Amino acid sequence: SPRYVAGPRLSDVAGLSSTEGDPVPRVYGRAKLGGTLIWATRPLEVANTAVERAAAPSKGGGGQKTVRTSYAYFANLAVGLCEGEIALVRRIWADGTELDRTAITCRVHVGAATQAPDPLIVAKEGADAPAYRGLAYVVFEGLPLADYGNRIPQFAFEVVRPVNGVAPLVRAVNLIPGASEFGLDPTGVTVDLGLGRTQGANRFQLQAASDVVASLDALQALCPNLARVAVVVAWFGDDLRAGQCTVAPRVEIGAKATVGDTWRVAGLDRAQARSVSTAPDGTPAYGGTPSDAGLARLVAELARRGLAVVLYPFVMMDVAVGNALPDPYRPGALGQAAYPWRGRITCDPAPDLPGSPDGTAAAEAQVLAYFTGAEGYRRQALHYADLAAGWAAVGTPLA
Structure with missing residues (x-):
C-alpha cells in the first residue's frame, strides 16, 4: 500500500500586527514607514501532491509508492501607511529585501478623500467594504509567503508626499537621457552575455517593467498637471569644423546581443553604425542613439497616458580626449576640446581669427555641408520627421 507523507501545515499566519489606537503618521517629502495591518483574510492554502515510487527490487514486484503532499500559503492583506493624500509609494521592502x-x-x-474601496476587499466583505478615505494604504493580493517562512513579513514602504510648491505648476518636461540605446523603451530589453547569463539593458529598479515606465509613473504622480513631454533623441557630431562635421546615430559598443529589441536606427543596424568613443576609464563616453522601435513604443506609451509628445532631435559632440583634429579656434594647432558643446561648431578658422571665411561664400559652403552632406544634420531631422509621419498615420500624432 502507498505511504502518505504530509508536509507542515499552518493553523494561522504570524507576522505584521495591528494595534487599536495606533497614531496615523503624517509625511512631508519622503519617508520610510513600517505600516500597520488594517485588513486581512485567512491565508490561502494550496496543496501540491506528488507521487514517488522507489526503485524496484531485483526480483519481481514494484518499489513502494509514496504520496507526498506539500502546502504553500498566500496572504491577502492591507497595510495602512499614513495620512493621505500621498503621491506614490516608490519602493517596498519585505524582511529587508526590496520587492519586485x-x-x-x-x-x-x-x-484621497474620494477614493473607492479596494476591489479585493469589496469581493471579500461585500458592498459595505470600507474605503479608508483619507488614509494611504497598500493592498497585497495573493502574496506568496514561502520566502518568509510562511508568515507575513515585516514591511517597509518608501512614501512620497510632496509639499505645496512647484510640482502642480509643471506642465511640460524634457525627457532625457537622449543617448541610451534602450533607455527610452517601455519594453524590457536584456543583454545576452552568453553561457546562460543575461543583464538588464533598461531596467535597474523593481517598480516597473522598464526604467522609463517607472520614471513616468513617478513623474505623473508628482506632477499631476503634466500635459506635454519633449523626447530628446541624440545623434553624434564628430568635428567642430562645420564643413567636416558628420552627424550620425551611434551605438555604445559594436558587439552586443540583445533580447527584447534589436538596435536599428535610420536603416543602420549595430554592425553598420559607428561606436561612440571611449572615456579614459575604458567605458563608452555616451549611451547610444535610442533604437527606432523603442522610440515608437515610447511615443505610443506617452499618448496612452494622455500626454502630448514633442520630438527633440539633439546633437551631442563625440570628440574624444586626445584627438588630433585641427582646432578651428586655434589655427595650426591639433587637438579639439574634448566633448564640447554643439554650439561650438563653427567655420574654419573661427570668426574673428586671421583667415576666417566668416561672412563669405566659403563659410556658407561649410555650413551648407554641415546641413546637407551625406551625413549631415538634415538627415537626422528628416529621419525623425518620417517617423513622426508614420506614427501619425497609425493614430499617434505628435503635438
Missing part, C-alpha cells in the same frame, strides 16, 4: 512589484499583485491607494 512586477512579480506580485499589489495596489496603492493614495488616501
Whole structure:
C-alpha cells in the first residue's frame, strides 16, 4: 500500500500586527514607514501532491509508492501607511529585501478623500467594504509567503508626499537621457552575455517593467498637471569644423546581443553604425542613439497616458580626449576640446581669427555641408520627421 507523507501545515499566519489606537503618521517629502495591518483574510492554502515510487527490487514486484503532499500559503492583506493624500509609494521592502512589484499583485491607494474601496476587499466583505478615505494604504493580493517562512513579513514602504510648491505648476518636461540605446523603451530589453547569463539593458529598479515606465509613473504622480513631454533623441557630431562635421546615430559598443529589441536606427543596424568613443576609464563616453522601435513604443506609451509628445532631435559632440583634429579656434594647432558643446561648431578658422571665411561664400559652403552632406544634420531631422509621419498615420500624432 502507498505511504502518505504530509508536509507542515499552518493553523494561522504570524507576522505584521495591528494595534487599536495606533497614531496615523503624517509625511512631508519622503519617508520610510513600517505600516500597520488594517485588513486581512485567512491565508490561502494550496496543496501540491506528488507521487514517488522507489526503485524496484531485483526480483519481481514494484518499489513502494509514496504520496507526498506539500502546502504553500498566500496572504491577502492591507497595510495602512499614513495620512493621505500621498503621491506614490516608490519602493517596498519585505524582511529587508526590496520587492519586485512586477512579480506580485499589489495596489496603492493614495488616501484621497474620494477614493473607492479596494476591489479585493469589496469581493471579500461585500458592498459595505470600507474605503479608508483619507488614509494611504497598500493592498497585497495573493502574496506568496514561502520566502518568509510562511508568515507575513515585516514591511517597509518608501512614501512620497510632496509639499505645496512647484510640482502642480509643471506642465511640460524634457525627457532625457537622449543617448541610451534602450533607455527610452517601455519594453524590457536584456543583454545576452552568453553561457546562460543575461543583464538588464533598461531596467535597474523593481517598480516597473522598464526604467522609463517607472520614471513616468513617478513623474505623473508628482506632477499631476503634466500635459506635454519633449523626447530628446541624440545623434553624434564628430568635428567642430562645420564643413567636416558628420552627424550620425551611434551605438555604445559594436558587439552586443540583445533580447527584447534589436538596435536599428535610420536603416543602420549595430554592425553598420559607428561606436561612440571611449572615456579614459575604458567605458563608452555616451549611451547610444535610442533604437527606432523603442522610440515608437515610447511615443505610443506617452499618448496612452494622455500626454502630448514633442520630438527633440539633439546633437551631442563625440570628440574624444586626445584627438588630433585641427582646432578651428586655434589655427595650426591639433587637438579639439574634448566633448564640447554643439554650439561650438563653427567655420574654419573661427570668426574673428586671421583667415576666417566668416561672412563669405566659403563659410556658407561649410555650413551648407554641415546641413546637407551625406551625413549631415538634415538627415537626422528628416529621419525623425518620417517617423513622426508614420506614427501619425497609425493614430499617434505628435503635438
